[in-house]
Amino acid sequence: MWCNLLVHRQPRGAPLGKMSRRRSNGNAIRGPQSALTDFLASHNISAQQINLDYQARVQDAQRQAEAAAAETAAEAHEEVSDQEEDAAERKKRKRKEEKAIAKIKASKEFKKRKFEHQQDDPDADSDSDALARDMLKKPKAPPKPGQFANCEVCEKRFTVTPYTLSGQDGGLLCTKCGKEIKDEKKKSDNAAKKKKQAPRVRKRQQESDRMMGDVRPGAKSLVEVCVKKVADVVNDIEEFGDIPQNLLDRLSQILSKKRVLNPRTLQLFLQPGIDRIAVYDCAKLETEDFEKIFAFMPDVERINLRFAGQLKDEALRYMIEKNPKITHLQLGATNLVSDEVWTELFLTRGSQLESLKLSELNDSMKDSTVQVLAESCTNLKRLKLRSCPHMTEASINSISTLTTLEHLTLAVAQDSPPDILVNLITNLGPKLKTLCLEDYYYADDAVLEAIKNTCTHLKKLRLTGSSSFTDLTLSSLFDSNSGNPPIPFIDLSSNRDVEYQNPVADDNDTEEDPIGFGSTAMKALMSHSGSKMTRLDLHSNRHISHDALTTVFDGKIQYPELRDIDLSFVSHVDDVVMTGIFRSCPKLEKLTVFACFSAKEVVIPQGIAVIGLPNAQSAVEIMGDA
Structure with missing residues (x-):
């Protein structure tokens, strides 16, 4: 049985927007055009606004074309008017132009451009008038934000914004080129800033040298430069080799000043064939390091260890046993050495000591120990004692018996009465070449009279x-x-x-x-x-x-x-x-x-x-x- 059905077919090529269907419930299905409108509306896109923007661009292009045509017409009109103007006006205009050109030629900008032109093409004849006329022309106004321009560097076309940077030749730069040039400028500014700060560093070093009395003009000696360079890379050095003793002392001074003298760098100074060791900052050394010094240098004669806070009894006993040739001993801040070991040192090695310098002994060196020193060190020629608070007037009386002394420096028992000092100077004065009495508050004119009458060979006087x-x-x-x-x-x-x-x-x-x-x-x-x-x-x-x-x-x-x-x-x-x-x-x-x-x-x-x-x-x- 045939049913009478009416079938509607969509013709081929017909737009999809005209297609319509019926749902089983009778509601109409929305077409693609309506869905597109809803999508644009959800993203805040208006067809009317798009049309207005398009019309604005068209009108802007028309205005630019009309302005260009007007400018062309004006130039043509000027050419016609130039032909029609009389001789007086032409002469007046020419005189003004010549005056402006002469002013331009006298400017620095003209000389700069002329020099650059000659540098670019040395064989070409430089036409000064033509260059001046080019400079006389009014520069073309740069594009405004929203307009298009070509990048000065890469010639890429881009949209001008209020943040667009200008190039060196007066053009504009795209975003990429502008960022690159900005980064390069930042790097150059940082380099210039560092270079500007360099003299401040040199001035600081110069002031440090002046404090040390180094004021020699010109470059430093090659030896001094090499020594400082070695000090800078001391952590990369395995051994010093055959360096003279004076240079080793200079290296020790520099490393001590930089506070880099540690057990590793100390090893570089321990050479068996050397008869002296000077470490001006032992703050980073341990007890084992001092024993290593005395073990590696059995023939050492001169020992100078400053700020040796970790030098203890066992290390000093090791020195007494292993170093029989010591004649000059200088120790600073050895507070952990007891009076018992000091006494042992003076009894064992005192007779061979020619120079003894001790300082900052807060817990030792009592009067009894000083008495042993005076009795045992019979060949002592130089004695320096500073900051030993346990010493009293009795210690000064014991020192008065050391008639072999030629150089004496005392900064101990500073509250002693003048007669104690007079007795000291009277006994030791005839042989003294150096006399240093520091901060003796009660020293009076009687002490001066004793110095005048007995110390007749002084080379150094400190009162x-x-x-x-x-x-x-x-x-x-x-x-x-x-x-x-x-x-x-x-x-x-x-x-x-x-x-x-x-x-x-x-x-x-x-x-x-x-x-x-x-x-x-x-x-x-x-x-x-x-x-x-x-x-x-x-x-x-x-x-x-x-x-x-x-x-x-x-x-x-x-x-x-x-x-x-x-x-x-x-x-x-x-x-x-x-x-x-x-x-x-x-x-x-x-x-x-x-x-x-x-x-x-x-x-x-x-x-x-x-x-x-x-x-x-x-x-x-x-x-x-x-």
Whole structure:
């Protein structure tokens, strides 16, 4: 049975949007056009907005075309008007143009472009007028944000934004090229910044060298450069080889200053054929490292170990047993060594010791131990004892029996009365070449008289920290009629009574016999020892007047050997005094003037290290200046 069915077929080629179907329930199925509209609406895309943007672009293109046509018409009109203008107007316009061209030719930009043009094509004839006319033309306005432009570097077409960068030739850069150039500029700026900071590092090193007195102009010696280079790469070195002893000492100083002297680097200094060892910073060494020193160097004669906090009894006993040739011993901060072992050292090796220097012994070196030292070290020529708080007046009396001493430095039992020091100086003075009594507060004029009468062969004198010396007695110590020879090394610093107030005698700031080193002693000292003096330390001596300083340093009196002067905290030092010092001391290398605030604008000769004066390096006169 045939059923009458009506079948609707979609013609071939007909658009899909016109297709329609019926669901079984009678509802219509939505077509693709309606689905597309919903998709655009969900993504905030409006067909009307798309149409408006398209119309705007079309209108913008039309405006640009009309502007170009108008510009072409204007140029054509100008050409016609130029032909029609009369001779007077043409002459006036030409005169203005020539004036503008002449102004352009006189500018730096024109000279720069002309030079670049000649560099690019040396054989081509440079037409100055043509180049000036090109510069006279108004530059074309760059594209605005939203418009298209070609990248100056890669010539890629891109959309201009407010963040688009400009190129070196005036064009614009795309995002990729702009980022690359920005990164390159950042790297170059960082490199320039580091290069700019380099002189600051060199200045710091220069100031460090000046503090050490190294002021030699020009390049450093090849030996010094090599030694510092070795110190920089010391962790990569397996052995030093046959290096002279003086260079080993210099390497030890540099490594100690850098705090890199450890058990590994110590091994480089342990050479059996060397008779001396100097380690200026033993803070990173252990007890086993000290025993290794004494085991690897059985023939060592000179030992210098500073800050040896881990040197204990067993290590010192090992040294006594394994090193029979020791003649010079210097130990610092060996607080873990007991008096029993010190006594054993003096009884066993004391008779062969010629030099003994001990310092910072907070838990040992009592009076009984010092008595054993004095009885056993019968050939001792040099003794230095500092910061040994257990020593008292009895220790100084024991030291007074060491009549073989030629060099004595004491900074122990500093509250001893003057008669103890007088007895010490009277017994040892005739043979002494070095006498250093540091910070003996109660030392008075009787001590000075003992020094004057008995110490007739001194090459070095250090008397510091006294509040009892008087200016008149100090001046008599340097009496030219006494027959005592000049003393090359003088340190009379901090000799003043802080609470003493003496009225000024006259208008020249001269005080009447003050307590401490004053003007009278200053004149007597320079008159007596100035001809042979090499070092002078008078810091913190407040009673030296300006008149005394200008008298002894007047620029006419010469001190030919004086190389190092310390006048810190001497308030009367000013530009006049410093200028006189420079003229009176032709071999001066180092001048220390901390807290000398009156010295401000002095010109410093080359080759002199001035320490303590702000911006002293900028005041150094140029080579060749008078």
